[in-house]
Amino acid sequence: MFDALTRQPDDPLLALIGLFRADERAGKVDLGVGVYRDETGATPIFRAVKEAERRLVETQPTKAYIGPEGDALFLERLWTLTTGEAGRGRATAALQTPGGSGALRLAADLMARMGTKGVWLGLPSWPNHASIFKAAGLDVITYPFFDIPSQSVQFDRMMEALSGAAAGDAVLLHASCHNPTGANLSADQWRAVSDLIAARGLLPLVDIAYQGYGRGLDEDAAGLRTLLAAVPEALVAVSCSKSFGLYRERTGAIYAACSNPETALSVRTNLAALARTSYSMPPDHGAAIVSMILGDEALKADWMEEIETMRLRITSIRERLAAGLSRRWQVLTAVREQEGMFSLLPLEEADVLKLRAEHAIYMPTSGRINIAGLKSAEVDAVIEKFLSL
Numbered sequence: 001m002f003d004a005l006t007r008q009p010d011d012p013l014l015a016l017i018g019l020f021r022a023d024e025r026a027g028k029v030d031l032g033v034g035v036y037r038d039e040t041g042a043t044p045i046f047r048a049v050k051e052a053e054r055r056l057v058e059t060q061p062t063k064a065y066i067g068p069e070g071d072a073l074f075l076e077r078l079w080t081l082t083t084g085e086a087g088r089g090r091a092t093a094a095l096q097t098p099g100g101s102g103a104l105r106l107a108a109d110l111m112a113r114m115g116t117k118g119v120w121l122g123l124p125s126w127p128n129h130a131s132i133f134k135a136a137g138l139d140v141i142t143y144p145f146f147d148i149p150s151q152s153v154q155f156d157r158m159m160e161a162l163s164g165a166a167a168g169d170a171v172l173l174h175a176s177c178h179n180p181t182g183a184n185l186s187a188d189q190w191r192a193v194s195d196l197i198a199a200r201g202l203l204p205l206v207d208i209a210y211q212g213y214g215r216g217l218d219e220d221a222a223g224l225r226t227l228l229a230a231v232p233e234a235l236v237a238v239s240c241s242k243s244f245g246l247y248r249e250r251t252g253a254i255y256a257a258c259s260n261p262e263t264a265l266s267v268r269t270n271l272a273a274l275a276r277t278s279y280s281m282p283p284d285h286g287a288a289i290v291s292m293i294l295g296d297e298a299l300k301a302d303w304m305e306e307i308e309t310m311r312l313r314i315t316s317i318r319e320r321l322a323a324g325l326s327r328r329w330q331v332l333t334a335v336r337e338q339e340g341m342f343s344l345l346p347l348e349e350a351d352v353l354k355l356r357a358e359h360a361i362y363m364p365t366s367g368r369i370n371i372a373g374l375k376s377a378e379v380d381a382v383i384e385k386f387l388s389l
């Protein structure tokens with residue numbers, strides 16, 4: 001019976017990991033995988049996470065189920081971190097989820113249940129966005145977001161496309177540190193798109209997966225906060241994978257900002273029912289860590305200091321890369337203004353393969369680079385390799 005199945009293609013990024021591992025050349029550089037790396041090339045566990053884990057080992061009383069909604073205190077503290085609102089004052093439905101992906105899938109399942117027809121997705125985007133929406137049975141409608149050759153946000157074209165969206169359609173927006181382009185909307189652009197969403201009766205779904213990696217913890221959520229103030233209803237998918245370095249602990253949350261408490265209750269029960277028939281209950285460990293850090297002044301201060309160090313490392317490498325690459329490609333001065341770990345370079349597939357074969361520099365054929373994959377000491381040499389293309 002299994003013969004009814006056809007083999008699925010390998011995930012290109014996972015395949016790239018295998019190729020990188022098998023490469024025995026000294027000084028090989030991995031700009032592919034989307035995880036933070038420090039100056040030694042490691043993806044470290046935050047100090048505050050280690051300490052919270054130590055305390056959990058000592059104090060956690062049970063491993064009994066936490067229920068499909070997860071931990072209410074975690075949900076409240078994460079909402080405050082994301083929105084700046086004290087507690088969940090507004091009528092908000094919330095569920096702890098297995099990572100940001102789990103949050104996006106629940107959002108998609110909820111929209112399918114609501115009868116949402118189209119989800120508008122700016123291109124390029126994280127490839128899993130379209131896959132998740134389609135898996136939930138939604139129609140994906142694309143709009144232009146970023147032009148790779150000119151490295152610029154296509155804001156007018158985006159607004160024009162969204163002006164054609166039907167009332168009730170959903171719009172996916174990246175809060176900041178856009179994956180894969182690093183390009184973000186300005187404060188004015190956030191205001192304009194928020195007004196358009198409100199005026200046309202669209203449902204925004206904001207994906208926030210890199211808070212703290214761009215301009216700062218509050219700055220990276222500023223656009224989302226503008227939007228939340230402007231629209232009656234919104235979905236927000238939060239990932240703690242990067243901001244707390246909890247990738248494998250699968251930690252995240254889905255929030256629905258609603259116009260009144262009865263609707264919020266209805267949304268919450270629907271989200272819980274969807275979770276129940278999928279993975280039933282969320283994993284606890286990562287959320288317990290995040291909750292402990294956000295609820296403890298000293299741990300929170302230490303976490304904030306560490307994420308700021310990471311942010312500054314990314315920013316400094318970004319600046320050097322922009323300065324170096326723009327010597328040949330003027331347009332790449334834009335890399336300096338882009339935010340977060342990623343930029344999408346205007347490279348041909350042949351260039352990417354040449355960098356891989358001749359210089360052991362690894363990135364996907366899309367040309368997306370993870371800036372955090374570079375150690376300071378490697379930057380100049382890597383720039384020279386790019387310039388030699």
Ligand code: PMP
Nearest residue numbers: 099100101126179207209239241
């Ligand atoms: N959204 C974006 C834009 C991402 O890049 C990622 C992770 N790569 C996620 C969501 C989900 O992350 P996770 O499921 O690991 O929390």
